[in-house]
Amino acid sequence: MEFPKIIFFLSLLVSLSSATSVVDFCVADLRxxxxxxxYPCRNPANLTADDFVYSGLAVEGNTSNIFSVAITGAFDVTFPALNGxxxxxxxxxxGVNGVVPIxxxxxxxxxxxxxGTIIAGFIGSDNTAYYRTLTRGDIMIFPASLLHFQVNIGEAPALAFVSLNSPNPGFQTFSTxxxxxxxxxEIIRRITLIDAAQVRRLKTIFSGTN
Known part of the structure; x- marks a missing residue:
């Protein structure tokens, strides 16, 4: 290929790789x-400022569960303006003594x-544990795909906000x-080394079978 053509194609690739979105937003059409x-986009002509505001995080969640935690999310399915x-x-x-399970x-x-006051941490792929106590104003990063957790060690309920770099993060909790x-x-016992009686207890709690 001639040198001028090579330069042209390289320039084209650079321009394409640095191109920004051709639309300002894409409010999800959940139909x-x-x-x-x-999700596909709703027609912008039918949108108002209300479509870009979400008030669902203003209310304290119900922590009356086995983990004493409430997780209230603004994802694309609850706040369609996050789509894309x-x-x-x-x-x-x-809650007090509550946890966000691993x-x-x-x-x-x-x-x-x-x-509040929590211990938060994650486990690296080399099995190194990174954890510390967090209080008001502290932030901590949890890298993608690594196992992580939060435990309330204070004498009062804890409140935190979490941001994730996807409108659909795909949570997977070990216990459930x-x-x-x-x-x-028997398979779970063998692959986890958890006693069979404890496995059955967990299945009862989380409505598993077998």
Missing amino acids: YPGTPAG LGLSIVRLDI HSHRVSEVILMIE SIAANNLPT
């Missing part, structure tokens, strides 16, 4: 199924402490992943 690329923008936000209400998701996360299904107890 259609989601795809890996998100690569971010979401979650409110964490953690879990993972396919994107990175940053937590901002508002009230192994127990809220029909995977046989």
Whole structure:
């Protein structure tokens, strides 16, 4: 290929790789199924400022559950304006002695402490644990896909807000992943080394079978 043509194609590739979106936003049309690329867009002509405001995180969540935690999320399915923008936000209400159980998701996360005292941490792929105590104003990063957790160690409920770099992060919690299904107890015992009686207890709690 001639040198001038090579320069032209390289310039074209650079311009394409640095191109920005051709639309300002894409408020999800939830009448259609989601795809890996998100939801189809609603007609901008039918949108108002209200479509870009979400008040669902203003109310304290109900922590009356086994983990004493409430996770209230603004994702594309609850706040359609997030569709295609690569971010979401979650409110964490953690009761006294409550926990956000060990879990993972396919994107990175940053937590901002508002009230209370927690221990938060993650486990690297080399099994190194990174954890510390967080109080009001502290932030911490949890890299994508790594197992992580939060534990309230204070004498009062804790409040934090979490931002994730996807409108659909894909949460997977260890406890429910192994127990809220029909995977046989004996298989779970063998792959986790958890006593069979404890596996059955977890299945009872999380409505698993077998």
